Amino acid sequence: MTSLLKQLLLALAAVVVVPAQAALNVVACEPEWAALVKELGGDSVNVTSTTTALQDPHHIEARPSLIARMRNADLLVCTGMELEVGWLPLLIQQSGNPRLVAGSPANFEAGRFVAPLEVPTRVDRSEGDVHAAGNPHIHLDPRNVAKVATALAGRLAQVDAANAASYQQRLASFSARWSEAMRKWEQQAQPLRGMPVVAHHKNMTYLWSWLGVREVATLQPKPGVEPSGGYLATLKAQLAQQPAKAVVRGAYEDARASQWLSEQSGIPAVVLPFTVGGNDKAKDLFGLFDSSIELLLGAGAAK
Amino acid sequence: MSVSRLAAALGGGLLCLWFQFPARAAEPSELEQVKRELAQLRQSYEARLQSLEKRIAELQQASAAPPAQPAIPAAAAPPAATSPDAANAAAPVATNAAAPIAAAPSTTSATAFNPAISLILAGRYANLSHDPDLYKLQGFVPTGGDVGPGSRGFGVGESELGISANIDPTFSGQLTASFAADNTLSVEEAWFQGAGLVEGGNLRVGRFLSGIGYLNERHAHTWDFIDAPLVYQAFFGGPIKTDGLQLRWVAPTERFFELGAEIGAGTSFPGSSGGRNGIGSTTLFAHLGDDIGESASWRVGVSLLAHRADDRRYDDVDSAGIPVTNSFSGRTRTWGVDGIYKWSPGGNAQQRNLIVQGEFFQRRESGTLSHDTLGAAGVTSRGDYRATQNGWYVQAAYQFMPRWRVGARYDRLDSGSPRIGQVESGALTAADFPILQSAQPSRTSLMFDFSPSEFSRFRLQLGADRSNPAATDHQVFLQYIMSLGAHGAHKF
Numbered sequence A: 001m002t003s004l005l006k007q008l009l010l011a012l013a014a015v016v017v018v019p020a021q022a023a024l025n026v027v028a029c030e031p032e033w034a035a036l037v038k039e040l041g042g043d044s045v046n047v048t049s050t051t052t053a054l055q056d057p058h059h060i061e062a063r064p065s066l067i068a069r070m071r072n073a074d075l076l077v078c079t080g081m082e083l084e085v086g087w088l089p090l091l092i093q094q095s096g097n098p099r100l101v102a103g104s105p106a107n108f109e110a111g112r113f114v115a116p117l118e119v120p121t122r123v124d125r126s127e128g129d130v131h132a133a134g135n136p137h138i139h140l141d142p143r144n145v146a147k148v149a150t151a152l153a154g155r156l157a158q159v160d161a162a163n164a165a166s167y168q169q170r171l172a173s174f175s176a177r178w179s180e181a182m183r184k185w186e187q188q189a190q191p192l193r194g195m196p197v198v199a200h201h202k203n204m205t206y207l208w209s210w211l212g213v214r215e216v217a218t219l220q221p222k223p224g225v226e227p228s229g230g231y232l233a234t235l236k237a238q239l240a241q242q243p244a245k246a247v248v249r250g251a252y253e254d255a256r257a258s259q260w261l262s263e264q265s266g267i268p269a270v271v272l273p274f275t276v277g278g279n280d281k282a283k284d285l286f287g288l289f290d291s292s293i294e295l296l297l298g299a300g301a302a303k
Numbered sequence B: 001m002s003v004s005r006l007a008a009a010l011g012g013g014l015l016c017l018w019f020q021f022p023a024r025a026a027e028p029s030e031l032e033q034v035k036r037e038l039a040q041l042r043q044s045y046e047a048r049l050q051s052l053e054k055r056i057a058e059l060q061q062a063s064a065a066p067p068a069q070p071a072i073p074a075a076a077a078p079p080a081a082t083s084p085d086a087a088n089a090a091a092p093v094a095t096n097a098a099a100p101i102a103a104a105p106s107t108t109s110a111t112a113f114n115p116a117i118s119l120i121l122a123g124r125y126a127n128l129s130h131d132p133d134l135y136k137l138q139g140f141v142p143t144g145g146d147v148g149p150g151s152r153g154f155g156v157g158e159s160e161l162g163i164s165a166n167i168d169p170t171f172s173g174q175l176t177a178s179f180a181a182d183n184t185l186s187v188e189e190a191w192f193q194g195a196g197l198v199e200g201g202n203l204r205v206g207r208f209l210s211g212i213g214y215l216n217e218r219h220a221h222t223w224d225f226i227d228a229p230l231v232y233q234a235f236f237g238g239p240i241k242t243d244g245l246q247l248r249w250v251a252p253t254e255r256f257f258e259l260g261a262e263i264g265a266g267t268s269f270p271g272s273s274g275g276r277n278g279i280g281s282t283t284l285f286a287h288l289g290d291d292i293g294e295s296a297s298w299r300v301g302v303s304l305l306a307h308r309a310d311d312r313r314y315d316d317v318d319s320a321g322i323p324v325t326n327s328f329s330g331r332t333r334t335w336g337v338d339g340i341y342k343w344s345p346g347g348n349a350q351q352r353n354l355i356v357q358g359e360f361f362q363r364r365e366s367g368t369l370s371h372d373t374l375g376a377a378g379v380t381s382r383g384d385y386r387a388t389q390n391g392w393y394v395q396a397a398y399q400f401m402p403r404w405r406v407g408a409r410y411d412r413l414d415s416g417s418p419r420i421g422q423v424e425s426g427a428l429t430a431a432d433f434p435i436l437q438s439a440q441p442s443r444t445s446l447m448f449d450f451s452p453s454e455f456s457r458f459r460l461q462l463g464a465d466r467s468n469p470a471a472t473d474h475q476v477f478l479q480y481i482m483s484l485g486a487h488g489a490h491k492f
Helices: A003-022 A031-044 A064-071 A088-095 A142-159 A161-188 A205-211 A229-241 A255-265 A285-301 B003-024 B028-064 B084-094 B230-236 B421-425
Strands: A024-028 A045-049 A075-078 A107-109 A196-199 A214-218 A246-250 A269-272 B116-128 B153-156 B159-166 B171-179 B185-195 B201-209 B241-250 B256-264 B281-292 B296-317 B323-343 B353-371 B381-401 B404-414 B442-453 B456-466 B473-485
Touching (some): A024 A031, A031 A045, A031 A142, A031 A161, A031 A285, A064 A088, A064 B256, A064 B281, A075 A142, A088 B185, A107 A142, A142 A161, A142 A205, A161 A285, A205 A214, A214 A229, A229 A255, A246 A255, A255 A269, A269 A285, B230 B404, B241 B281, B353 B421, B381 B421
Parallel strands (some): A024 A045, A024 A075, A075 A107, A196 A246, A246 A269
Antiparallel strands (some): B116 B153, B116 B159, B116 B473, B159 B171, B171 B185, B201 B241, B256 B281, B281 B296, B296 B323, B323 B353, B353 B381, B381 B404, B442 B456, B456 B473
16 A cells, blocks of 8 residues: 555545544434433533424434434434334434344433323224324433433443443433432422313323323314314313313424414413524433423413 | 555455454553443442332332322323323333343244235326337337337236345345236345345345345336336346345445345346356346535436347248248347436425435447347358447436425437448348347336325326337326335435
8 A cells, every 4th residue: 555545545534534433423313312412411412402392303304414423323212102113113224224223222212211291001092193112202200300310321231331430420410310309300390280271283292291280171173183263163162171281292293283273262372492502591310300390380470 | 446446445355354353352550440331330230229119119119009199280291191100100110221221022922023024006197199019119029028018008016015125133134026917926125134244245136126226226116207218128027136146345435335246047038048057147246325515415326238149039020021030159248327316495304305316327238139040031151240338327306395206207218230241241131130120219207196104105207219210109197006014215
């Protein structure tokens, strides 16, 4: 090999290899897990999320940019529970990254570490877009986040053994801060117990279950089925009988249905961030719950 | 795609593989450190395990007492949800917190390994101003494939049954069978693939939709229009399938860059079943793609396709109106470029989104053309044949509100004027090759569709097809597409 060619190849190696070696390349499927990886990994990881807070994690396409990101990932952090079933298996396959095959250590599924809610007794599409493994929007219960954090720190240490101690230290710090914050949130949210709300999709179940909020209806007649005018009229009639305190939707969900219902019934419409980045205050996981509780308390206090 | 970029990607990839091994070998001091860390981990886990075991014991005592009181007032608990505190407390019981809470199947049965099954039901109603049996693409050798608007009136389309599963840790497989309206069954796809045999690589073996172009790899039920663009119909007789093997490789770059190669039997048009050993078709393709901000993404590609045709026959009539069979032997080369751009506000395609795509193909054929190869009209003649033909389409589909979309497409072909040896020498006239007489078929289509859910779609398509220079075929289609079973993949 001539020295010129050698130099050229080394220069190329510097371009291609160095960024990959500098930090563990983590691809998260949702912003909440990207935020958690940041908490636990700090500078040892380089993390991106394949979805933003303004995108519906059910409906993502296997875009070229995502294939390229999967190709270079050392660790994948997703919810699982069939939330990403439409696009993640395809991305993993097309990327040709053998580390990410389902079940391997570098493919982390958060949903496997929490107790699922709303596991359907009957899996049939006549029930809408149901998930056989249960409701996959697990991150809105901070107790689930704590469990996933413990498991994720272990997984980070397994995949990147050189920084294992740092991950455990960061987990200890995060867990302490998280427990503290949870106590604070639970205290703040006392007035929310038993508060009746209407949600857009069945994606807040874990939040309601944690706070004791009562979901009296959803705007979608069946999960994943967008509401028709007729259905909304029925809902309006139902709410006249059984009033709710708020019509809640996630930042990524269509505003029209909940605004119409809010105007018609006089119940305030509330936009929750749903995940990290969903509003200006939800800059990290702590901000996500700070903001969500503040917004719900605001609606609960009205009238 | 410049050669230097390609070389850089390939060189970088090889070096990446090469550097991986030394980087992962642990130094002895590092080994000591890892051992220490492991010991620390073990200690902390033991402490956790003990505390969890204590909780289990407490909970077991608590659950022995009749109905456990949920921490949240009963009225506040959502009806479908199990009491959250109980659920949370129960979670660690299964195993320690760092291990998955996978519900172990209580019974093991052979059905647990059943593959994923998906079924597509499609059907349509067509109102055509011209008899579809007389349909032809003037200027283009008939492909023997899926050409034309299909039959009039009601009809079930192709029902597509897909079966797929992992085979073992290395391989996965898929069969797509198609049940046509005339009660015939055909194998659309039957392949196995091995992912990650090399870093970034995918090997596929069997029958599969070729990776050329953009639309070719997508199943018909995911298209934005009811039928294939004219260029696909004229050049390949519908999407081209390869019986053979395909290797794809994604470069380890930040921007998506993929190379692919296929070798196959090449027995379908533009090749021919020549009954030979070896490779009948070779395909090369490359894709480049990325996002533009959060709202848009794109992909462009180039494809090359080489076939050998041996005695590829087609039927025509000579200048006296006598039916004859002609035959071509020689080389056929097709190249193409394709591009797609997708936009949705903030990358959320649920409310509104736009898809714009276009493809261009050009084919060059050179070899020998035999006129009246069976001697039906008297004398068989042979001569040189050279043709350059091209075709393209552009289309756009716009979802203006959830579930509703509108789209438009324009198709155009140019058959060029083939050089036929017998005509140039004066032995025959151009009128002896009526199908090969130059033409520029075109078509305009408008589409409206409504998707009650991700799994169902209804479509209205209007078309003005000028494939036959003599008359324009006015077309109205109504179509339904239903997908049952396993959740389909959201391919870009």
